[in-house]
Amino acid sequence: MDAVVIYKSKYGSTKEYANWIAKELDCPVFEVKEISKDDLVNYDTIIYGGGLYAEIINGVSLITKNFDKLKNKKVAVFSTGITPLDCRDYYDKMVIEKNFKPEMRDSIKVFNFMGKMILDELSLPHKTAIKALKKLMSGKENPTEMEKLLVELCDKDGNFTDKSAIKDLIEYVRG
Numbered sequence: 087m088d089a090v091v092i093y094k095s096k097y098g099s100t101k102e103y104a105n106w107i108a109k110e111l112d113c114p115v116f117e118v119k120e121i122s123k124d125d126l127v128n129y130d131t132i133i134y135g136g137g138l139y140a141e142i143i144n145g146v147s148l149i150t151k152n153f154d155k156l157k158n159k160k161v162a163v164f165s166t167g168i169t170p171l172d173c174r175d176y177y178d179k180m181v182i183e184k185n186f187k188p189e190m191r192d193s194i195k196v197f198n199f200m201g202k203m204i205l206d207e208l209s210l211p212h213k214t215a216i217k218a219l220k221k222l223m224s225g226k227e228n229p230t231e232m233e234k235l236l237v238e239l240c241d242k243d244g245n246f247t248d249k250s251a252i253k254d255l256i257e258y259v260r261g
């Protein structure tokens with residue numbers, strides 16, 4: 087099995103998971119900018135990870151735009167985010183629909199991990215985006231469950247990364 091882990095990480099939590107996974111599988115790990123789509127042919131198994139930003143898995147277009155080249159490979163994608171993992175509608179519907187076309191959904195296996203958000207460390211554009219989202223969602227008269235959750239998440243501050251969460255992905259790749 088020739089596997090590779092590729093990731094894009096703004097604040098470090100996706101990088102941490104990528105390194106844990108690569109160490110466990112004893113395979114190379116690259117930041118997305120270090121690898122080109124032509125390099126993907128060299129691997130049988132591709133593991134891609136990115137943080138969630140407005141439900142988009144950061145950098146996942148490396149996989150989705152090159153889906154035709156990856157059809158005979160094992161592809162696993164992981165997200166890191168601050169939405170609790172038991173929000174299955176969020177992950178299994180919204181995140182899947184926003185990132186993967188229907189024809190991709192059976193062949194790309196997706197895993198979700200908890201990431202980190204330290205409010206003081208956010209870039210100014212990210213701080214501004216979070217503030218604006220909170221203001222918008224807090225102003226709703228009859229907020230949906232999702233809108234209520236988003237208001238809560240805007241204040242979520244901390245590191246929720248968990249190395250043991252990679253177990254299922256490792257089993258999938260080895261299986």
Ligand SMILES: Cc1cc2nc3c(=O)[nH]c(=O)nc-3n(C[C@H](O)[C@H](O)[C@H](O)COP(=O)(O)O)c2cc1C
Nearest residue numbers: 095096097098100137138140141167168169201202
């Ligand atoms: C502007 C912004 C938007 C975010 N959007 C989401 C989101 O839609 N869903 C989620 O679960 N987490 C969201 N997060 C939290 C990040 O996904 C989380 O901090 C992740 O661990 C970042 O990974 P990275 O540092 O490796 O890029 C957001 C964070 C910021 C700053």
